[in-house]
Amino acid sequence: MASGFQRIAQHTFMLRVDERVCGTVYLIEEDGKRLVVDSGDGRLKLGFVPDVCILTHGHFDHTQGVRKDWPSVLLHPAEFGFEGLYVHIPANARPLHLKTLGFGSHQLEFLHTPGHTPGSICILDRKTGCLFSGDTKFADGEVGRTDLGGNEDELKKSLGMIEKMEYRLLCPGHGELELKE
Numbered sequence: 001m002a003s004g005f006q007r008i009a010q011h012t013f014m015l016r017v018d019e020r021v022c023g024t025v026y027l028i029e030e031d032g033k034r035l036v037v038d039s040g041d042g043r044l045k046l047g048f049v050p051d052v053c054i055l056t057h058g059h060f061d062h063t064q065g066v067r068k069d070w071p072s073v074l075l076h077p078a079e080f081g082f083e084g085l086y087v088h089i090p091a092n093a094r095p096l097h098l099k100t101l102g103f104g105s106h107q108l109e110f111l112h113t114p115g116h117t118p119g120s121i122c123i124l125d126r127k128t129g130c131l132f133s134g135d136t137k138f139a140d141g142e143v144g145r146t147d148l149g150g151n152e153d154e155l156k157k158s159l160g161m162i163e164k165m166e167y168r169l170l171c172p173g174h175g176e177l178e179l180k181e
């Protein structure tokens, strides 16, 4: 496991800096294969090349850490061509068309949750119950901003969908983790 990462569930780690601006990076590591959710803003050095990188949305604090040599970088199609503030789409990012992805013994499910941005997604790991919620939902009932090219009504709908999901641990793009009640 790379340095600085803290274990939060089986095969699952987070790398967080105190500054609110840099997004948290999550890592699923099993049998030497690594998948990261988001990349930080580029100031965090991961110290490895992830086999897969899934971006929760296109804001620079989540995407700017992507390096040119990362082989598989995926982002919801609606984020391409979205010209909001603070958007940074890495040149090697490709549209994510999958609904699910098996990764080792993990089964990831992708849920399109627009509102913060048009192509924001949440990622549920069925094995661990971790929900990687990007900037859509945070701990303590906080929700994503919609003034950066988002949409308030869409965000409400997305939050409703998240409520119905069977997750155990909320893993947001910033701030604290939260156990589902």
Ligand SMILES: [Zn+2]
Binding pocket: 057, 059, 116, 135
């Ligand atoms: Zn954002």
